[in-house]
Amino acid sequence: MRKALLYILLWMVFKGTTAQTADTSKFYNWYAYNFTEPEEFVIKNILVEEAENKPIQKSLVVVYSGLSIGQKIKIPGSDIPNAIDNLWKLSYYSDIQVYMRVNEVNGVKNATLNFVVREQLRINGHRFPGLSNSQAKNLKDEAGLKRGMYITPNLINKTTVKIIQFYRDKGYYNATVKFNRLPATDEKTGKTMPGFENFDIIVDKGPKVKVYDFAFHGNEKLTDKQLRQAIKKLKRRYHKINIFASSKYIEGKFAEEKDNIITRYLSKGFRDARIIKDSLELINPKRVIIHVDVFEGNKYLFRNIVWKGNTKYRSGFLDTVLGIKKGDVFNQTQLEERLGTVNTTGVLDIQSLYMDDGYLFFQMTPVETGVYNDSIDLEIRINEGTQAKVGRVSWTGNTKTTDKVILREIRTKPGDIFSRAEIQRTMRDLAAIGLFDPQQLNVNPKPNPADGTVDIDYKLVEKPSDQIELSGGWGGNAFTRRATLIGTAGITLNNFSTRQIPHPKNWNPVPTGDGQKLSIRAQSNGSNYQGYNFSFTEPWFGGRKPNSFSVSLFRTVNAFDFRQRTDPNRKYFMNTGMSVMLGKRLKWPDDFFNLQYIFSFQQYKMQNLTGGFYGFPGGFNGTSYNPSLQVILTRSSVSDPIFPTSGSTLTLSAQGTPPFSLLRNVDVSQQSLQEKYKWAEFYKWKLDMEWFTPITKKLVLMNKARFGFLGYYNKQMGTTFFERFQVGDAGLTNNFGLLGFDIVAHRGYPVYQTSDPTVNPDQQSASQFFTIFNKYQLEARFPLVTNPSSTIYALTFFEAANGWYNYKDYNPFRLRRSVGAGMRFFLPMFGLLGFDYGLGLDRAVPGQTGLKGISRFTFMLGFEPE
Numbered sequence: 016m017r018k019a020l021l022y023i024l025l026w027m028v029f030k031g032t033t034a035q036t037a038d039t040s041k042f043y044n045w046y047a048y049n050f051t052e053p054e055e056f057v058i059k060n061i062l063v064e065e066a067e068n069k070p071i072q073k074s075l076v077v078v079y080s081g082l083s084i085g086q087k088i089k090i091p092g093s094d095i096p097n098a099i100d101n102l103w104k105l106s107y108y109s110d111i112q113v114y115m116r117v118n119e120v121n122g123v124k125n126a127t128l129n130f131v132v133r134e135q136l137r138i139n140g141h142r143f144p145g146l147s148n149s150q151a152k153n154l155k156d157e158a159g160l161k162r163g164m165y166i167t168p169n170l171i172n173k174t175t176v177k178i179i180q181f182y183r184d185k186g187y188y189n190a191t192v193k194f195n196r197l198p199a200t201d202e203k204t205g206k207t208m209p210g211f212e213n214f215d216i217i218v219d220k221g222p223k224v225k226v227y228d229f230a231f232h233g234n235e236k237l238t239d240k241q242l243r244q245a246i247k248k249l250k251r252r253y254h255k256i257n258i259f260a261s262s263k264y265i266e267g268k269f270a271e272e273k274d275n276i277i278t279r280y281l282s283k284g285f286r287d288a289r290i291i292k293d294s295l296e297l298i299n300p301k302r303v304i305i306h307v308d309v310f311e312g313n314k315y316l317f318r319n320i321v322w323k324g325n326t327k328y329r330s331g332f333l334d335t336v337l338g339i340k341k342g343d344v345f346n347q348t349q350l351e352e353r354l355g356t357v358n359t360t361g362v363l364d365i366q367s368l369y370m371d372d373g374y375l376f377f378q379m380t381p382v383e384t385g386v387y388n389d390s391i392d393l394e395i396r397i398n399e400g401t402q403a404k405v406g407r408v409s410w411t412g413n414t415k416t417t418d419k420v421i422l423r424e425i426r427t428k429p430g431d432i433f434s435r436a437e438i439q440r441t442m443r444d445l446a447a448i449g450l451f452d453p454q455q456l457n458v459n460p461k462p463n464p465a466d467g468t469v470d471i472d473y474k475l476v477e478k479p480s481d482q483i484e485l486s487g488g489w490g491g492n493a494f495t496r497r498a499t500l501i502g503t504a505g506i507t508l509n510n511f512s513t514r515q516i517p518h519p520k521n522w523n524p525v526p527t528g529d530g531q532k533l534s535i536r537a538q539s540n541g542s543n544y545q546g547y548n549f550s551f552t553e554p555w556f557g558g559r560k561p562n563s564f565s566v567s568l569f570r571t572v573n574a575f576d577f578r579q580r581t582d583p584n585r586k587y588f589m590n591t592g593m594s595v596m597l598g599k600r601l602k603w604p605d606d607f608f609n610l611q612y613i614f615s616f617q618q619y620k621m622q623n624l625t626g627g628f629y630g631f632p633g634g635f636n637g638t639s640y641n642p643s644l645q646v647i648l649t650r651s652s653v654s655d656p657i658f659p660t661s662g663s664t665l666t667l668s669a670q671g672t673p674p675f676s677l678l679r680n681v682d683v684s685q686q687s688l689q690e691k692y693k694w695a696e697f698y699k700w701k702l703d704m705e706w707f708t709p710i711t712k713k714l715v716l717m718n719k720a721r722f723g724f725l726g727y728y729n730k731q732m733g734t735t736f737f738e739r740f741q742v743g744d745a746g747l748t749n750n751f752g753l754l755g756f757d758i759v760a761h762r763g764y765p766v767y768q769t770s771d772p773t774v775n776p777d778q779q780s781a782s783q784f785f786t787i788f789n790k791y792q793l794e795a796r797f798p799l800v801t802n803p804s805s806t807i808y809a810l811t812f813f814e815a816a817n818g819w820y821n822y823k824d825y826n827p828f829r830l831r832r833s834v835g836a837g838m839r840f841f842l843p844m845f846g847l848l849g850f851d852y853g854l855g856l857d858r859a860v861p862g863q864t865g866l867k868g869i870s871r872f873t874f875m876l877g878f879e880p881e
Contacts, residue, residue, distance in 0.1 A: 056087070057085065058088060099113065106135065109133050114129040159174075166196075174194075189222070198212060225263055225264060229307060315344075318387065324398055327399055336368055352364065367436070373403050376462070379398075380395070403469050405430060412476050419558075426440055443652075443654065454801055484506070504536070508531075531551070534551075543573070547571070561600040563598035573587060585623065609648075639695055640693065643672045644671065644672075663706045672696045676728070677729055699724065700722075705718065717792070741784045763814070775858065832857055833858075
């Protein structure tokens, strides 16, 4: 009985079986083993066979078994079972057996091992019947199945999970997957391929599953409504429409929402709150109810807050910056934001206070020192460290731009006290010059605790900045009331270098590197209108201070008939002029302010316009001059000049001419029209304000308000007929302000000349323009592409605007309203391209009904209408 038992146990250890294809009879070597005293054997040889006599990589079996010739093993023992386990882990084999033959030489027991394995079937190919080519390609990428992979239950299970998860991430919660295994055949010969199979993977994604409702259990302190409001991106299906949230049930998204629920509890003082469990109730194949069981715990308040280790700032001052008082609700999120460990609000925090003053090695730890009923005592332990100074400052990535352009924007100079705010401002200023990609700008501070310094390395990535403009636009004509095609050709070099002009070898392919701007532009719709403009800007005039200098020359001709240029009866208006600008960056109230002085001189020449123009009285036919000085105060803190996500811009400008009629001390009523209007005189105020507010991680809200007023010095002269405000349309014909008036674009409307919103502007001819205007604008912008080669974003808008002829009629609340949507494409080589579809809510075209009667499509190239 004992010997029989030993035979049975030995057979179990080596997993022997008589159902073999390979001839293993020569290895049967019945041997009685002593299980209480294992015997030692020396491996003499290791053989490998395939159970069905198919080709096999024998060395692979030997290597992964972990056994080797000459190795000493014990039988019974763990060596051979471990070898079998090692081979099983490969998942290459469906059956593994080991046979042993023993012989003894000179008292040494030698063992020859024979591994008999059966290889798994392999994948020849797979397909997804019933799916489109694009869907099948996406699933093939997701599944990751390759020809030659071993087919195992684990492989099929993992692939099934991947495909199901792929569809669940898209809202198909009930997706199912079925594998049909088919014999593989050679495509050329049609013969069966031994050892290979094909997969037909049948996928039924089912309907999209959406959240019908959230059911909360265990909440007594916060209502269901409050908890639902904490869920940002997953909304109930029967809830009111929310364009910023989805009702599709996606597991990963709901996991984020559970964190939001706990965050809401923490903000209300329930620091012990947690989600006990959550479950799904499938009420039909398309709808689920999410059940969430919560434990609220007690509501806590702040009690005593004590500062320890602070020597730089008094505890009372730190209390003021912290902004948390005894008795306030214990808000963990607010505490982290005010301390600065997590701050997304932009409000001054404790950590920024120290780090902006050089305390780079500053450390702070809030510790709860006591809990008394519903109140918590905090001790905030501070290790200020020493003030760090800026060590070496370097930058990389500028291949075209010279180092001096970058150096003049760097605010962290060696030897300065380290300031995190100065680093952030440097990053903003480098982005603002428009030569580097804001998305890829980076900084790498390298602290040196040994000497108390920090090296700062800026990572720059240049982007294409020059623009070639060859474009056309379709827009309304303010005088003829007919739409016209306007063609534009121009080039703008935003990184120009006059210093490199004498050195053609350094051109790339034009003189570049010094951050100067050169622009040449021509615009025309044939003989009816031509406009030419040249401008040059040096942002650092003199090279030492951020004082800008700019000069521009322009000429426009606007004809009102189609006569030849040489025809003496031709009716036209010509504007020729130049301007010189000097700008200065201010340090007070802060260095986001800029002050500009612009002197301009324009000559307006009119021929054969005896019927009146711009509201001029009939009979005026001659030349008028307009010398003016404009002062512009601007504060801009936007994060990005192309697609701002935060910050604001405020612009206040005052422009005026000398009061010529008062200085001459003549009776204006006795002068001829040519003498009376020879010199334009006016003063003009404009105010533009815009704010950019991030609503979500990508969605940005832009608010804008504009106001303009044109006044006069002499009542007998009245308001000048130039420099007025044209309100309406897309503004294609006057983006440089060269026709003697300012354009105020109003999407959804043609140009209008009446202040009464009840009057249809389509039945008017806008031959004169307003002296006062108001415009309010609200845009929601969503980026689709943001990279150096292009910036694309979609937008929806609401606008309200109007114009008036005198201050008595001015009513900032009597406006024409419009709504719509559009797209913007910014391509470095071509500038801005865009279109808008606007609906004028206070407009109706006679004879047209529905949207056609109030809609207007506008197209823009090269600039954003104001």
